[in-house]
Amino acid sequence: MLAAIGDNTVRTSTYFRASGTALAVALLSACGGGSSADPAHLDATAAAARCADLAGGAGLADTTLTPQYVPAGTRRAGGAATGDFLGGYCVVTGAMNPRTGVDGHHYQIGFQLSLPDDWNGRFLYVGGGGNDGTLRDTTAALGGGLTSPVAQGYAVVSTDAGHQTTLAADFGGDPQARIDHAYNAHDKAAVAAKTIIARRYQKSAAKSYFQGCSGGGRQGMMFSQRFPDYFDGIVAMAPAQRVSSGATVAAMWNNIQFTNAAPLDGNGKPILSQALSSADLQLVATAVTNACDAADGAADGMVNNFKACTFNPAVLQCSGAKTATCLTSTQVTALQNVFGGPHNSSGQALYPGQPWDPGIASAGWRAWTLGTSTTATPNSLYNLLMSDALRNEFFTPPDPGFDILKFNFDTDPQRMEAFSQVYDTYRDTKLSAFQAHGGKLLFVHGLADPIFSPLDTRDYYEKLAASNGGIAATQSFARAFFVPGMNHCSGGPATDSFDALQAVVDWVEKGQAPDSIKATALATSAYFPNRTRPLCPYPKFAKYKGTGSLEDAANFTCESS
Structure with a gap:
């Protein structure tokens, strides 16, 4: 299987290299390349006409394109309620290779491509995240305080990675959906976007870029x-990079450690979010800051020199009853195990631990590890997101009914290795x-x-x-x-x-x-x-x-x- 994947990678990539120039020339001719107007800087009327022309499919096989022209001054980046309006652009929603999976569900490779009237000659692919399944708004900024790439003139594409469910990973029951999620949908979306760009602007992008975080990374x-x-x-x-073989193992490990440290409700069920209170986490963050902050020359609340940071939460362990200034031995053990990283019964490390950092006290850290549920039904992302991916996609074959609190660190990682070879x-x-x-x-x-x-x-x-x-x-x-x-x-x-x-x-x-x-x-x-x-x-x-x-x-x- 791996050899076949490698052969396909070379063949697809080589084809695109060899055919790209000829394709651009052919498309330029088809679109009336002799026009004196610069197709990268057209007025609204001409730009809208070129947008509508893309409904013809741009020569892409087994693909439906739905273009919509958005005039200048009518929409803000990412659909925000405030801020500067975008210039005119064409947004193309595409659906490639529609099919019915072996699980009876409908699948297609969806993508969204935004094409600004005032193009800077660059193409940007914005990565997804989580279990994918949704089309990211291609006009959005790439982070707080930054300018939308579309506003800067980039042609920007995103894809749903070949399935149309978000938090759930039940698409893992369809083998082709797994392959699409791993790499095939991204290959197809990138090639399609470059093809449409060449048709819209009558030339290929001068430079192509990718940015993504998490699954997008x-x-x-x-x-x-x-x-x-x-x-x-x-x-x-x-x-x-090791989500289907390492990071998910760590998520299962961490979830078990914190669950073991959680207090029980009236029915004897653990309340995960209360394994460590927000005050407890702030206590740890303050101790980490005191131990490691000055190693970068400044006591500023940030641990820049993380390689020099050594910390053991045992310094916070209560000598008697639990108080606001100390942690129980159970809490200390959970933290030591989580930051030390998962291992099997032979002591073999299965994934790295985590560096000690004051960010442990922030809401983003809690959301993944402990959640906020005040009941025995946990809502941490380890439970909501990673567990579903493990059961339905990372295990081969899928095991939808698997109890994540019974993860076996000696045997269950082997059930993840087959898909890791394709995905990681x-x-x-x-x-x-x-x-x-x-x-x-x-x-x-x-x-x-x-x-x-x-x-x-x-x-x-x-x-x-x-x-x-x-x-x-x-x-x-x-x-x-x-x-x-x-x-x-x-x-x-x-x-x-x-x-x-x-x-x-x-x-x-x-x-x-x-x-x-x-x-x-x-x-x-x-x-x-x-x-x-x-x-x-x-x-x-x-x-x-x-x-x-x-x-x-x-x-x-x-x-x-």
Whole structure:
């Protein structure tokens, strides 16, 4: 099966390389390429006409396209109620390869493509997340405080990854839906988007980019490996590179540890959210800050030098009864086991643990690990999202009735290995073809991410460096940035607003490798409003120069020690 997948990857990628120029020429001719008007900068009437023309299918087989022209001044980015209006653009909703699965459900590969009237010549693929199943609004910004890529002139696509359910992963009962989710839908959506772009603008995109977080980060890594010539620059944030073999094992492990520490209701059932109160988590966060904060030269509530941070929650263990200033032995044990990472009965590590970071006290950390339910019915994302993915997609064959509290760490990981071979992206630590294409890759990961460990991204990057002549040589095409305090993709006591896309664009188009990325905490931050920091390429971290405001990035420098 793997050999067949590899053969298909090369064949598809090579075909697109060879045929792309001829396709663009043919489409230009079909669209009246002799027109004196610049198709990348048309007036509203002409742009609307070209949008309507896409209803013909743009030459894509087994595909239905539904285009709609959105005039300038009528919609804001992401459908927001406030802010600047977008310029005119054409939004194309596509459905490819409709079919009935072996489970009797309808499937198709859906995508949404936004084509601005004032095009900058670039194509951006926005990754998905979770179990996918929905079309992301392609006009939305890529983070708080940033400008919508469509407003900047990018042609932007998203896909539902080949199925139309979101939180549930019951599509895993259909083998083709699994393959679509892993890589096939993304291949098809990228090729379709490039084809439509060439028809709409009468030329191919000059440069192509990808940005995604979580599952979207995995998708970015997947493109760099399976389809290495599709994108010139990729931003992979909090990549779910071992979700179907490692991170989900850790989610099961963590859920069991915290459930074991949870108080019982009147029926003897554990109330997961109360295993650690918000005050308990703040107690831990404060202790971590006191132990590790100053290692970066500044006592500013952020642990920049995470490699130098050593902490053991045993220092908080009560000597007697539980009080507001200490933790029970059961709580301490749960934290030690969670941050130590899962292992089997022989002591073999199954996934990295987590770095200690003050972001443990934030809502984003609780949402994944403990949830907020005041009853014995848990609502943590370990229970709502990861459990369903495990039962229906990551297990081969699926096991919809599986009790996640009975996960066997000796035997159940083997049930996940078959799909891991197709889905996970941690095995290729060379990226030879992506390098040969001239591609640039940015990893970005929050240090308080409770689902995909930043230590896993660090380990992958170090293996990548070991396979490519060391850190210095690897930084010619791949760099990793870690964000202190940030939870999964955003949130937490962090400077979590930063333009990673522009960083990779400057690297690709200007040869300016990012020696740092300026990050900001928004004015609405509950922690450090308007604070700025440099994000530094690993293994460097932001170190205080010793003078000046702690709120200003200018007073920090990227250093290794």
